[in-house]
Amino acid sequence: MRIHLLPSLLAAAAACAVPAACAVEIDGRIDPEEWRGARRIDEFRLTQPLSRQPASQATEAWLLATPEGLAIGFRNHQPAGVPRLRQRTQRDGNGTVDRVNLYVDFDGDGRAGYNFTVTLANSIVDATITSENQFNDDWDGDWRHATSEDADGWSAEMLIPWHIAPMREAGDGTRTLGIQLDRVIASTGERTSWPAVHYNEARFLSTFNRVEVPAYKQSLLAITPYVVGVRDFVGHDSDFDAGADLFWKPSGKFQLSATLNPDFGQVESDELTVNFSATETFFSDKRPFFTENQSFFDVQFGSYNSNSRLIYTRRVGARADDGNGSGDVTAAIKLNGSAGGFNYGLFAASEGDEAGRDFYALRATRDFERFGFGAMATRVVRPFQDRSANVYEFDQRWNPNAQWAIRSALVASDVEHNGRSARDSGGQIRIDYDMGGGWRQQLYGLHLGKRLQLNDFGYLERNNFNYLRYDLGRRVTDLPAASSYASHDWHYAASRRYSDDGVHIADAIAVNRRSELRDGGNEFVELGLWSAGHDDLITRGNGVLRLPERLYVSYERLRPRRGDSPWSLSAELNYSAEGLGGIDEGQSRIYLEPNYQVSDRLLLFAGMEYSHNPDWLLWRGGNRLGAFRSDALNLNAGLQWFIDDKQELRVRLEAIGMDARLKQAYRVDPKGRPLAVEEEIPDFSLSNLGFQIRYRYELAPLSYLYLAYVRGGELFEEGPRSTRVGREFSDAFELRDDEQFLVKLSYRFEI
Known part of the structure; x- marks a missing residue:
């Protein structure tokens, strides 16, 4: 749908003798005089459940392009009989709360978009959108x-400055935006949208309504210096650091970001993980420079999930x-920037020490x-390793009509390492077809060459891999009013995996159902069965292991607050049989x-996890494997206290205890068979602790004072075990490898 706002905007401008008098004051109150001349929108339809029927509660919105930015107003009708969930959440935090969303594609081409969320309590979420429906909330605008x-x-107002994102040069004094609006009633789980499309659909970003607005321009020069002081109580040392980020946006068609000694997010701690697999753990990036305008470089390639990508910014400044x-x-x-109908981006970063690397990207x-x-x-360029790595990529997207969406990408790598050259290629394609009546199909194919190498700058879970997956989906929204469920989304999938060497990894079938409940919660159930096959990664290049059939069963349930309670x-139950012992x-x-x-x-939370694995298969060097009987306890607890609109206190405690006892040692023979051997492989235990108390004071937008106390440690021990997992878990609280107090000040100056 294409909507023209120009006539009403011009009429509104003519009616204003003093332009400033017609500016929208962002105070959360819908003043009819301020919004005179705005486009009024009341055609909201249910998208959760995705019935596209009229909503139970009316929603009105106003859309107005002003010289200061894009203004959006929401009026959300919600009588006393419909509970309002208004608890505060931290920025980009999750929560079952009443909220409204603005989704904007500033170029109107379906390539990239931005999500702005405001909750009833005036908490916010902002995120970038790529590949139709992949959200990344690392960015803060x-x-x-x-x-x-x-x-x-209740009512909400937003003002999105024109300098917030790069935009192509507009023609004829107008700009075409892609717009979607929605509202969520948390107590019932209802989501109503304009247009009536949900972000879980294969096509989301490219289906936004096209809205023509005047091509306003704004400039911005922002400098954010920061200083950090750290006192190390274990090393009995102190450290001081400083740096600055610069953002210069003379117009939408050209934007520059730069950083000196970039802020490495010392107050943003990664979650504790335990990873013994051959695949590295993926971590998000909250460093301001590396999130600003980064969605243009977010080319996802290499797996069905959203982690694999050609630029993984955590590589810059990594080990x-x-x-x-x-x-x-x-x-x-x-x-x-943009020129001649093209959008372009350039990225460069340098690590200055002797073992430093240089990173470059052009898109x-x-x-x-x-x-x-x-x-x-x-x-x-990696001089210390005598290594240089080049990667070349081409991608396309084609939406021939409302039913079909086709995405594909081709990638090639060229790596020189110690005088030797390695070249290879890969490709992926995703074809979505909406059959109507709630049915849809997807075909996904992936090829990753054996010598394809993307991890100098990107994140690729593995190479030497071929994957084909067919998925048939069915959405059910016409459930009886007496049902506790509002909708079901079924998926039936079949897939095949094999390596470029011809090794059959596995075939699989799976069925899952994602449901929305009328209490505002949700539920997920999945059953997957893998055929007998091979694991070509577990021995790290020392042979291919035969595996029997594998079984995966999962159940998840979120039950939100009800009434005055x-x-x-949140609850999760999983069963995964993926070792040598078979399904049992x-x-x-x-x-x-x-x-x-x-x-x-004020919110208190405490997540507790217990797992028992009677057949945990781990690599223990060469072609040797150990099957362990293991137990693990994980705790993730803390509090979030919003003292007032400027002050926040967060306490977070994570602890892990793990105990693993050898059941059998194996050697993998040349035919991939696991042969039981009488060899010594030690039992082991693991304890891990992460604790943080963080106080934050917001001095101004994107300007903060942080005070943080951090303590953590890890203990890995091998040898005969005389204790059980409970002892390893309790021992975690005594760890003190690191103990620091940190003060950080960052302030954004806009010129």
Whole structure:
């Protein structure tokens, strides 16, 4: 749908003798005079459940392009009989709360978008959107928002500055935006949208309504210096660091980001993980420079999930090539712009020490009404390893009509290492077909060459891999009113996996159902069965292991707060049989997280996980494997207290205890058979602790004072075990490998 706002906007401008008098004041109150001339929208339809029927509660919205930015107003009718969930959440935090969403594609081409969320309590979430429906909330933007509440409902207002994102040069004084609006009533789980499309559908971003607005321009020069002081109580040392980020946006068609000694997010701690597999753990990135305008470079390639990508910014400043600490990033720069109908981006970063690396990326895209293509080249120079890595990529997207969506990408790598060259390629294609009546199909194919190497700059779970998957989906929304379920989304999938060497990894079939409940919660159930096959990664290149059939069963349930009850509950149950013992010897796992809402500003949470695996298969060097009987306890607990609108206190405690006892040692023979051997493989235990108390004071938008106390440690022991997992878990609380107090100040100056 294409909507023209120009006539009404011009009429509104003519009616304003003093332009400033017509500016929208973002106070959360819908003033008819301020919104005079705005486009009024009341055609909201249910998208959760995805029936596209009229909603139970009316929603009105106003859309207005102003010189200061894109203004959006929501009026959400919600009488006293419909509970309002208004608890505060941290920025980009999850929560079952009443909220409204603005989704904007500033170029109107379906390539990239932005999500702005405001909750009833005036908490916010902001995220980038790529590949139709892949959200990334690492990015934080500077935009205005406010809410108000009365007996009949609540209202929200937003103002999104024009400089917030790169945009193509507009023609004829107008700009075409892609817009979607929605509202969520948390107590019932209802989501109503305009247009009536849900982000879980194969096509989301490209289906936004096209809205023509005046091509306003804004400039911004923002400098954010920061200083950090750290006192190390274990090393009896102190450290001081400083740096600055710069964002210069003279217009939408050209934006520059730069950083000197970039802020490495010392106050943002990664979750504790235990990973003994051959695949590395993926971590998100909250460093401001590396999230600003980064969605243009987010080319996802290499797996069915959303982690694999060609640029993984955590590589920059990661563990140094000489193994001595982390890389010291001296400076980095990023350019985004448009010219001649093309969008372009340039990224460069340098680590200045002797083991430092240099990173470069160049990307360009061109989009038409139903077709678009892009290309990217990256280069990483690693002098300490005598290594250089080049990657070249081409991608296309084609939406021939409302039913079909086709996405594909081709990638090639060229790596020189110690005088030797390695070249290979890969490709992926995703074809979605909406059959109507709630039915849809998807075909996904992936090829990763044996010598394809993307992890100098990107994140690729593995190479030497071929994958084909067919998925048939059915959405059910016409459930009886008496049912506790509002909708079901069924998926039936079949897949095949094999390596470029011809090794059959596995065939699999799976069925899952994702359901929305009328209490505002959700439920997920899945059953998967893998055929007998091979694991070609577990021995790290020392042979291919035959595996029997494998079974996966999973159940998840979120039950939100009901009525006046302060309690909510998340629960997960899993069974996964993936060892040598077959389907009867799988890992059992249970996770429970009760939350207690003391008030709208104070939340207590405690997640506890217990898992038992009678047949945990681990690599123990060469072609040797050990099957262990293991138990593990994990705790994730803490509190979030929003003292007032500027102050936040967060306490987080994570503890892990694990005990693993050898059941049998194996050697993998040349035919892939596991042969039981009488060899010594020690039992082991693991304890891990992460504890943080963090106070944050917001001085101004994107300007903060942090005070943080951090303590942590890890203990890995091998040898005969005389204790059980409970002891390893309790021992975690005594660990003190690190203990620090940190003060950080960052302030954003806009010029």
